[in-house]
Amino acid sequence: MSTHPLIDELVRTFKAEGRIVIVGASLAGLRGAEALRDEGFTGSLTIIGDEVHEPYDRPPLSKQVLKGWVPAGNTKLPRLRAIDADWRLGVAATGLDRDNREVLLANGDKVPYDRLLIATGVRSRAWFNPEERKLKGLYTLRTSDDAARIQEAFKARPKRVLIVGAGFIGSEMASVCRDLGLDVTVAERSSAPLVGPLGGVIGDIAAKMQRDAGVDLRTGVAVEALKGDADGHVRQAQLSDGTLLDVDVVVASLGSIRNVEWLEGADLASGFWGVACDAGCRAFDINGVVTDNIFVAGDIARAPHVLYEYQFMAIEHVDAAVLGAQTAAHNMVHLERGRRPHLPLPQFWSGQFGVNIKGVGVCSFGDEIVFTQGSVEDLRFAAAFGKNGRIVGAITFNHGKWLEYYGRLIERSAPFPPPPAGYDVPANSEPMSARFPDPREPTGIPDVVLTGHDPTSRGAEFRPKAR
């Protein structure tokens, strides 16, 4: 018998009669819904998504789909169980009324909730010039529809594709272009591909992979303008080094923007960084006070991570979305003592230029790198990232079967550099600077200001940016 029959009764009633709304109908939203039913939640469940499609898998979009192996519509996520939900697809959430506990929809509907799961994720950053944005032949990649359009464009065998931005997605798309025998130019502002997540040492290796595959890789340049023909189709790109490039297809791969606009005015700790939450997936309000009924999962969630000095981090990886959603679901139907933390060990992968890249931890948290196993020259190696004498991340190129070893070291905050392997030790196994970009570059304008002087009146205020 519980010593708190009243509270237990509340939990039972909530599980039977509560109303849960999930905003976001992608991986985190779907897995969260399934987990809620697994947890014995039998109340009403509503899933809201701005896309008309049922939840689908995104990683294949930049790989198998663009290559033409799999139609864009064929990556639906497997359903792990029946969820008996009210699906509101194709209608975006436009607002959150916390006083009345309602999600406001684009069509004017209001959906009441007792508990809310925010899983609205990210979208791709649009081309910066609104006029040029209208050009035909200019694409971004995030959704299944995006992938279908780019696949069409690749299939028409353009004379040259320009990829702007050499992060993981941009690099994967360039790889697909080469597989399809398309001429492709990649323009990257920094010194090499993948520098943001993996640093300059790995970036140089990625650059060589691209060039060896026949990619016209141009680093240290920005694309300043796009020029169209009379039909409004993109034909040329103006680079910051003065080059004018003839192109028929441009894919802007400029990173992502978090879908937080609908939360404006809801007084949550939301902004360009996502929605801040605790390790139990509960959202913080604008003052940094934890909320009771609003939970966050997926790419949009930013929580303190025990392994990384408790810094708030958004872990934008597939398994973090799944595990975060499951933890959020669990905590939505449990009370304090039954709750559990979401403490993901970040894991990610990419496939490009015939190389399987797999990583663990947060490599960019480190400042040093050491090659630990294999051969860089043969593109089969493992490398560890360190900070302050401990391992914080690891990356493998065609060496993914070793990843578990590094994951374990990271979980235990093991010393950096790790002891030399018993065999297959790389030619250069001395730690060196990982060459990450300087973090002191300004990242954006603050959206929140502190107001009030009296302790009782002191609080944060949301200042929407002029749009």
Place this chain on the structure above:
Amino acid sequence: MTTAETAWTEAMKYENRHDPYRFFDELRKTPVVQVADRVYVVTGYRELLQLAHDPHVSSDISKSPISAQPAHTKPDVGAEHMTAYGREPSLIVSDPAKHDKQRRQVMRHFAPPHSPDVIPNMAADIQKLCNDSLDGIKAGIKGPGGGTFDVVDDYAYPVPVAVICQILGVPLKDEPTFHGWIFDFMAGADMGPDAKTDEGQARLAKGKESTAALTAYMRDLIEGFLSEPQDSVLSKLVNDKDGPDGPMTPKEAAANALLLLIAGHDSTVNTIAHCVLTLLRNPESIELLHEKPELIPKAIEEVLRLQSAVQFFPSRSVTADIAVGGTVIPAGSAVHLLYGAANRDPKRFPEPEKFDIQRPDNQHVGWGRGVHSCVGGPLARLEVNIALETFLRRVENPRLVVDPPPYRVNQVFRGPLHLDVSFDRITD
């Protein structure tokens, strides 16, 4: 002797071959424990996973203290036999980068992405071989009242051996010859106390002789492929001019050919036999599979958990001190990863002794883990699936004649020597 040493000796004794697991349970009280001078065994699931991925655990048999001991005192003649997969070490007893290169060279002609059709293309032949075996048994029945057959010799063995011969390009007509050699090789590799008996010594001597014959046979076969290339894995292995790693040297190819021939059928035989044995010990599971044949793949994985086809592989040693499961394994020690024991770790598998076809989250280590995980897994899965499905569909009312059945000598490649099953009828 310590308790662990005694448990290990008992587990390796022939008389306990049908059930080493109770001794593994005893060993697991210390998940990583010393069982002999410079020999450690790992019985805990988490501990095994940690070591299977640690680059300070070497599979290079020449680094193992076991291979350094003089022959007459060797507790572990198995290891020597493993080396004798040809004079060159094969990939299973090698470390990266050599292992990785050889594995790439093999996989190129055997599996995706370069050879995606080799395994699926065997499905029709496997089905036919299974049916032919049962047809042969059926034809041999005299009069009414059903009959009896040996699942090992009459069913589980003929199918995989024919399949691997076809894939590798080993003439099936030579099977009667190399069958005996492989049997001797396996019987000679006794890691237990029985090896010290006169019979054990005789088996060892015979095993050495047969291994030499096998090695010579493989060398000749490979030589033949060099002058007359064929459409088979072994021939392509030594004639590959297009791959990034080039052709394998004839010596390396002979070593790996021996490995692929033996590992390519022997564990499959044991798994098919253990599948039948386990199902017949749990008749309600047969009903379940008749109702839901789509559960057969899960049933096979559960059998592999309970009766891991390779119980451990005795070539590993540690290149540095490793702290694991509360024990420090000193650098240079041999370490046996006991898959069959880790698969019954109650900390990982609730009610580990229970045969539960629908066991959730059955991430057993029966295929190994890390860079040495089973090369032939996809082929074995296909073979065992078809063999088991066909057995369940065609053999009416099968019953065990002897339980436990007699086992083979070998501890590593552990399986029944014979498995007699009686039945009412074999349907068409």
